[in-house]
Amino acid sequence: MLVLTRKINESIIIGDDVKVTVVEIKGEQVKLGISAPKRISVHREEVYLEIQKENQKAAETMVGIEELNAMWSKKTK
Structure with a gap:
């Protein structure tokens, strides 16, 4: 497993099509935004x-x- 550290508004890219962005951190919860083509289910x-x-x-x-x-x-x- 790859473990990365990111701050709010920082992202990681998976392949060429998927972008995961840290949107919010509240206590022990992290809210992620995921941008992916419709052909990829999330x-x-x-x-x-x-x-x-x-x-x-x-x-x-x-x-x-x-x-x-x-x-x-x-x-x-």
Whole structure:
């Protein structure tokens, strides 16, 4: 892990497209501003992990075409 020290209004650049700026420091909280292209999603870690968990659950419940056909034929009988 790279650890950097920054002051208010100082930034770091990630790749060519992402800029992270320290906007405010209040007690133990640091407010960051993130500039990134729309094609790059930016989430807090806990939100990202929840999205990943929901995506995994959705992938596990996906039904194959054969199963869909079987369910459909049961319904139409």
